Amino acid sequence: MTVGMLAMAGGVSLAHALLLAGALFSIGIAGFLSRRNLIVMFLCTELMFQAVIIVMAAFGHWYWDFSGQVFIIFILTIAAAEAALALALVVLLHRRRATLDASAWRELRE
C-alpha cells in the first residue's frame, strides 16, 4: 500500500530509490544488531549511511536541488573519517583481546 501511495505521490523513481534506501537501512540495522564481529558491525553502519546517501540523492534529484548532493559528499567524508577511526579502534581492541567478537567486551555492565 505504501509503495503504491508513494508511487502515486512522487513518481516511480523516487519511490524505488526510497524503497531501496529503506531496505539498505533495514539490512544495515538488522546486521548491526545481529552480527558480533566488529568489522561487520561497522560495515553495517556504513550500509545505513549509504542508505541515507541514496535518500539524499533521490530527494535531491526529485527537487532538482544540489544541497542533497553536497550533503552526500560530506556524509562520505564523515564516513571515511569514521572508517579510519573504526579500523584504528578495531586494531586496538584486537591487540588487547585477540578477538573481534563484540560480546567479548562486557566488563562495563551492571
Add this chain to the structure above:
Amino acid sequence: MMDRIWFLLPELIMLTGAVVCAVSGLSRDVGVRRALPGIAIITLILAYAASGFVYEMPSDEASVGDAAAVFPWLARMMIPIASVVGVVLVLVQSGFVDRSYEDAVAAGRLQFDPLRSNRGEFWSFFLLSLGGLMLTSSASDLIWLFLALELTSLPTYVMVAIGRKDRVAQEAAMKYFFLGAMAAAILLLGFGLLYGATGTMNFAEMRDVLSARAGETGSIGSLATIGLLMSVLGVAYKLAAAPMHLYAADVYDGAAAPVTAFLGFVPKAAGAVGLMLLLSITGWTESGGSLPPAVLVTLWVIAVMTMTLGNIGALLQDRVKRMLGYSSISHSGYILIGIIAGPGAGYSAVLIYLLAYGLGNTATFAVLASLRSGGQELERVDDLAGLRERHPGLAWAMAISAGSLLGFPPLFGFWGKLLLFIAGVASGHLLIVIIAGINSAISAWYYLRLVALPLTGQGEGAGVTVERSSSVGPRYAAILTCVALILGPLLLMPMLDEADHAITQTTSVSEE
C-alpha cells in the same frame, strides 16, 4: 558569505589552536609538551575574546549577529559557555594523558618517541570537539548541523580511547563509537527525510515551507514529522536522552575521569543546541507557533523517561563515575523541560542550565581527577568516605558540586533548575515540572551520598588509600568551579539577559 566567515573567527581560532597543539605535542622538548594545556587555555580565551569582538562590531550586522544562523546571537552565548567550561576542563585534564609515559621519560627510563605520544593529539581533539560545539550554535542548515555535531563527537571517541590505556577505556570507546555510528545513521536518515519533506537544507527555508504547509493543512506533514522525530532521536544520543541513553553509563564508567567530565558536557551541550535548532524548523518561535503534537509528546515522554531512568539508575550504583553517568542522563531530562518550554524562557533557561550543569559536572570530575587510590582512579563511591579527614578542600568541593547538581539553593544549579521550572510552568507544562521535582528528590538520595560520604563518613573505605594526584590542575579546577557555583548566581542577572537576548533574536524571514 565573507560576513559569515567573519563570524566564524572563534571557531577558526579553535581550529588553529588544535593544529598548534597537534604539532607541538610532538616536540621533544618537555617544556613545550607541558605547555599544551596552556596553549589550549589561551586558545579558548582567544575564542572567547573573538566572540565578543565579532559580535560587538559596530556594524549593521551587529544588531542581528550572525544573520544567516537560526538564532543569530546564540553563538554569542554558547561560545562563552563553551570557553568557560572548556578552560575548567583543560585544568581537569591537564597532565593526565600519557602520565605514566611522561613520568617514565622524565625519569630517563624511556626515550621520548613522538609516535608513542598521544598528548598532542589529545589536546587538539579536545579543542576540535569544543570547536564543534561552538559551530553547532551557529548552524544554519542541516549539513552544517550534522558536520558540527560530528565534529563534536568524533574527537570524543578518540579521547575516550586514548585517555586511559586500559581495557575498560577501550571497551568504552568501542561502545561509544559503534552506538554513536548507529545514532548518527538514524540522525542522518531523519535529516534525509526532512530534506525530502521540504526540499531544502536551510533551516530558515525549511521553517517557511513547513509553516506554510501547517497553515494550509493544519500539520507539517507526516514525512516531516517522522524526519523530525528521527532527527530528534538521533540528537538524543548526543544528549544521552532516553532511549538513546543506554550507552552513557558504560561509557562514562569506562572512560578516564577527566574525559568523562568532557563527555558529560560537550556533546550534551551540542545536542541541546542542535535540538533547539532542529525544532525551530517547525516555525515554533517565541512569538507563536507550536510543535507538532507528535514531536511534543515524544519530547515529553523522552524528558520524563530520561530524568526518571537516569535518577533511578543512579540509585543502584556503587561506582562513582557510573553514578555520575546516570546523573548526567537525568540532567538531560531536565534540559528537555526547557526545550519543551520552547523558545524564549525555555531556551534561555536551557542555556543557563547548561552552564550551571557544566560547571557542577566538571567540578565533581575535577575532584575525582584529583584523587587516586593505589595509583588508579577512584572507582567506588565508598572510596570517598572520610575524604574530609585527609583532603578537606576536595571533600567540600565534592559536596558543593553535588549540591549544585542536586539543584540546591543557593548554588548555581538551583537557579538553573529554577529557571527551567519557571519556564516549564509558564509554558503550561506543570505536570512535567512536578515530575522533575519528584525526580530531584529521588536524585537527592545519591547526590547526598557524594555529600555525606566525604564529609560525614568515618573513612569506611579505609581499605583503599586515597591520595592526591600529582597534577595540580584538577584541584584548581575544583576550586574554581566551586567558587563559580557559589558566586555564579550573582552574575545571573546579566547572564539571563544575555541568554534571553541570544534566544529572542531570531532570523524572522528568509531572504529569498
Add this chain to the structure above:
Amino acid sequence: MMQSIFAIQKSGIGVPAVPMEEVVIAADLSWAGLILLLPLISLVLCGVCAAMRVKSKAPAMITAAALAGSFVTSVALYLNYVPPGDVIPLLDWMNLSWGESRFDAFSANFALYIDSLSLLWIMFVTGLGTLITIYASEYMEPDLGKGYARFFAGVSVFLFAMGCLVLSDNLLMLYLGWEGVGFASYWLIGYYYQRPSAVAAAKKAFIVNRIGDLGLALAVYLIWVTFGTVQYDELMSVLQANDWRPEFEGWSVTAIPFLLMLAAFGKSAQLPLYVWLPDAMEGPTPVSALIHAATMVTAGIYLVARTYPLFLMEPVSLQVVAWVGGLTALLAATIGMAQFDIKRIMAYSTVSQLGYMFLGLGVLTTYGAAYHVFTHAFFKAVLFLTCGAIMHGFAGQLDLRKLSGLRHMKGWRITAWTMLIGCLCLAGFPFTSGYFSKDAILAEAFVTQGPGFEILGWIAIVTAGLTAYYTFRVWFRVCAGPVAFEPGDELHDGDAHHGEFHPHAPRFAINGVLLVIAIGALLAAVPYFLDNQADEHLAGGWIADMVHDSTAREGLPAGHGDVDGAHHATILGMDPHAAMYYISGVVGLIGLSFAAWLHLWRRSDADALSRWMRQRIWIGWLPRAMERKWYVDEIYHGVVRAPLWILGHMCHAFDRFIIDGLLVDGTARLPRTLARWLQPLQSGVVQSIALAMAGGVAIILLAMALFMQFDWPGGAH
C-alpha cells in the same frame, strides 16, 4: 424555646427569681491581691530555701506566716465587704478583640470577684491552711533539710491556686486555679517521690482531674460562644437579660451544666471520677487533711454553686447532680465500711460526704451544701490530722486491727479525744455541727420535688447510718479498748530504742492545732443559730447570709415560719426539717451502737460476722466487693486504660510498619525496585544496548505513527 431562670418554675422545682444587683468594680480594694500574693512570695522563699538547702524550719514559718497573712487579709476583706460585692482588677491576662460586639472579643484577666460565697470559701481555706501548715511544721520534721522546703512550697502553690479558684472573677482564672490545685495536689501526693505508689497516685490524681478539666474547658468555650463572656458579672447580667446568641440556645444550654458537672465531679471525686481520691492518701497526712478533705475537693461544690444559674436553666442537670451525689455517698460509705486503713476510711468518707454536698446542690439547697462544706472542712480536717498524728507516732501504722486503746496511752489523749469530736460530727451525732449541716441537706431531699428524690432521701438517711457505723468503727478500734499496737514499716531514726519500738506522741504544734480545729468543728454549729442579716425571711443563719449575695442564692432555704408553696412535703407526717432532726439522730445512734457492739464490746463478733458472711455464697460477694472498692479501679483499668494502652501500641506499630515502613519507606524503595527491574537493559553487550536503543526508537516512531493522526499521503508531493 427560650429557657431562663424563670422557666424553672414550670418544671416544678420552684425557686424565687430575684434580680441581682450590679457588682461594682473596686480598684481601691486591690490590697486584697495580697491573698494571692503572699502564698506566691512564700513559694519563692521556699524555693530559695530548697535551693540553699536550709535545714531549719524556716520554710514552715514562712509559709505559715504568709498563709496567716492571707487569712487576715481575707477577714479584713470580709469586714470591708459590702453586698453585693466587688470586682477587684489585679493584672491583665488575655484580652482579644476583633470587632465591636461582645461576641467579637474575649477577655479574661486576673481579677478578684468578691462576694459572700467567695469570702466564705477563702476564709476557711486560708484559715485551715494556716493551721494545717503549723501542724505540718512538726509533722514533716523527719524530712528537715530533705523535702521540707519542697513540701511547704507545694502548700503555698496550693493556697495560691485555691485562692485563684475561689476568688477569680472569670471562668478562665478559675480554670487556672482549678488546674493549679490539681497540680499542687500532684506535687504533694507525689511528695514521697521515691515510693512508686505515691508517684502512681499523683499521676492518677492529675490525669483523672484532667478529664474533669476537659469538661471545664469545653464548658468555658461553650459559655463564651453562647453568652459572649466568661466573666461572672457580665455572665449574670447576660443571663438576666436573656441576651445570648439565639442559635446556641438549645443544645448548648443543655450541654453547659453537664460539662461543668464533669469538671466538678472530677475535682470533687464523685462517681465516676472518684477513684483518685483514695489513692491520694499516699501524700503526707497534712496534705490529705488540707487538700483532699477540707478544701480542694470542695472546689466542685464551689463551681456548681458559682454557676448555679446555668444549672437552673437545665433542670435535668440538677437532678443528675442529686442522683450522682446520693449514689456516690452510698457507694463510698459501703466501701469505707470494709477498709482497714484508717486514712483510706477517711478518704472514702470524704467521697461520701462530698456526695452529700452534691445531693444538696441537686435538691436545690446551695445553703445546705455550703454549710456542709463548712462543717466538713473542720471535722474532716480533725479526723485526718489525728490519723496523721497516729501515723506519725506509730511509724506509718494505719491498720485499725493493729492499733488499740490509744486513749489510755500517755501523750495520746488529746489525739484520741479530738478524734472523738471529729467522729461525732461526722457521724451526725445530735447537736454537733455535722448533725445540723447534714440535716439541712436530708430534709431538702424530701422537700424538693424531683424524679425519685424521696428515694434519694432515704438512701441518704441509710448512708448516714452507715457513716456513723464506720466512723465509730475507727474510733472504737483505735482509741478505745485495750492498749495494743504494732509499729508500721516507716521507722524513723528516733523511733526504735534498743530494738524496741516506742511510739512518739505528738507535741505542741500538732496537739495545739488539733485542739483548735476540734473546737472549730464544734463551733461550726454556731452559725446555724445566728440571725440572718441579709434577709430575715431566710433560714440558716450566717451561712445563708454568705450564700445570699452570690450566684448560688437560688438554693437558699426559706424561713421556717414561712410556709410557702415549696414546703408542702411531709415526712412521717411531720415537717421534713423537724422530722429530720429525729430521724437522722436515731439513725446515727443505731450506726453508732452497731459499731460499739462489733468493735468495742465484742470485737470477736465482728470477725465472726465477717466470716459468716464470707462463707455464704449469696452474700459472700458483698464484703469482698466492698473491700475491693466495688472493683471500680479494675473496671477502669479494663475498660479505659488497657484498651487505650493497646491502642497506643497498635498506633505505634501502625506508625512503624504501615505509615513509615510501608508507605514512606515503601515509596522510597520504589525507585530502586524499578531500577532493579530495568537493570537487565544494561547488560553491557553492545548489541543488546543497540537493540534497546533501536527498539526504543522504533517504539516511539510506531507509537507516534499509530496514535498521532498522520496524513500519510501528505509527505513528498
Add this chain to the structure above:
Amino acid sequence: MFALLLLVIPILTAVAVLFVPERTIRTCAFLGSLVAAGVAILAAISFGGWGNGGWGLEYSTPLLPLYGIHLSLGVDSVALLLVLLTAGLMPLAILGSWSGIQHRIREYYTWLLVLSAAMTGVFLARDLLVFYVCFEFTLVPMYFLIAIYGSSNRAWASLKFFIYTFLGSLLALAGLLYVAWAAASHLGEWTFSIPALSDFASAGLTSTEQTWILAALLAGFAVKIPLFPVHTWLPLAHTEAPTAGSVILAGVLLKLGTYGIYRFVLPMVPAAVVEWAPFLAVLAIIGILYAALICWVQTDVKKLVAYSSVSHLGFCVLGLLALNPLGMQGSVLYMINHGLSTGALFFLIGMMYERYHTRDMGQIGGLARVMPVWSFFMVFFVLASVGLPGLNGFVSEFLCLMGTFAAGSTGAYPGLLGPWFAAVAALGMIFAAMYLLIMVGKVVFGPVREPANERGPLPADLNLREIIVLVPLAVGCVYLGVQPDVAMHAMEGAIRDTLAIYPDLAGSVHDMLASTGAEP
C-alpha cells in the same frame, strides 16, 4: 537595614568561626549569636508594625528583574515574633552544646550559625524565591548537624529527613511557581513579591486551581510541620539529632511549616482553605490523638518528646484552620510557646544523655534524687508542655481550641470547624498529661535507677552553664503564661490583615454548606 543585618550577622559569624583559633570558636559563635539576638531586639524595638499590622524593616534590591525576583526582606509582626524566637534560641543552642559536642566543633558552630541565618531568612522573606531559598537551605545545616553529630542511626535519619522534606518543598515550589506564572500572565509582568502574589491569588484563581495549589503547598508545609500522616521523619530525626539540633528542629524548623501556612496558604488560597479546612482539621486531630497514644508507649524519652511535637503541632494547625483571630493568635503564640517548652525539654534530655548515655526510660529513673535541679526544670517544662495554666502552653492551647470551638461563631469569619472538632481535639490535653507525666514519673520520680556505665566528666547535677541555658526559657514560659497579652496585642494587626479576606468568603461558605446539606 535591620533585616539585612539579621541575615548577615550570623553568616559573618559563621565565616569568622571558620577562621578563628580553635579555642575561641565557641566564644566567637556565642558572641555572634548574642549580637544577632541583640540586633533582633533592636529591630523589634524599631519595628513600627506592632499591633497594627503591615510590614516593617523593609529592604529590597533586585536579583533577577526579568522575572521580577528581588532580594526583598521585611516582616510583619508575626514574622518578627518568630525572628525573635529564632534569635533568642540560637545563643542558648550554642551554649547548650558547649560540652556535648567534642569533635569537629568548627563545622558544628558554622552550621548552627548558617542554620540560624537561613531560618531568619525564611521569616524575613517578602519575596517568594527568597523564602524558598531560605526554606530549602535550612535542610543543609540540619542535615549535617544530624549526619555528623547524631547518634548511631544518623545516616539514615538525616537522609530521610532531607529527602522527605526536600520532596515536599519541591512540590510546594511547583505550586508557588504556578501562582507566580498565573499572576504574571494576569498582570503582564513577573513578580515574586509575596504580598502581590497573595493579593492576586486570593482573588484571581479559580477554586479548582486553589485546591491544587493548596495540595502542593501542603506537600511542602505539612511535611515540615509535620502533619499526620507525613510525620514519620520527625521522630527519627529528633532521636538521632544532637541536642542543639533537636532544639532548633523542634523550636524553629517545625514552625517553618506552620509559618508557611500562615504566610502562603491562608492568604493565597482562601477558597480552598475554607473548603478543605475540615479535612485538614481531621488530619490534625488524628495527629494529636494518634501521636499522643504513640507517646504513651514510647520508652525512649527523646522519641516521646518528638512524637509529642507531632501532637502539639496538631493544635497549632487546628488554630490556624479555625480561621478566626482567636484560633490564629493562639496558633502563632503556640509556635513560640512550643519553641520554648519543647526546646527546653530537648535541652534537658540532652543534658541527661550527656551524663548517662541513654535515653531509655527502662534504664533510668528517680533522677530527682540524683539531679534535683535538672528534675526541677524537667518537671517545670513538662508542665509547661502539658499546658498548666499560668505557664505559656496553656494560653495558646486554650486559644487554639477555643478558636476551633468557636469557628463560625466569631463575627464575620467563616469557619467549618466547630465544637465537635474542639471536643475531640481536647482529648489530646488528657493524653498529653498522661504520657508526659508517665515519663516524668519514670525518669524523675520513683526509685533511683542509673545505667551501669560510668558518668562523664560532668558533675552530677546541672552546672551553671546549663542552668543559664534553661533559665531564659523558663522565664519565657512564665512570662508568656502570665502576660500573653503582650505577644497577642503585638500580632493582632497582622493577623487581622491575614484574615481580612475571609469574611468575604463567608457567603460562599454558606452557599457551599447549603448545597451539601450540612449545617453550620
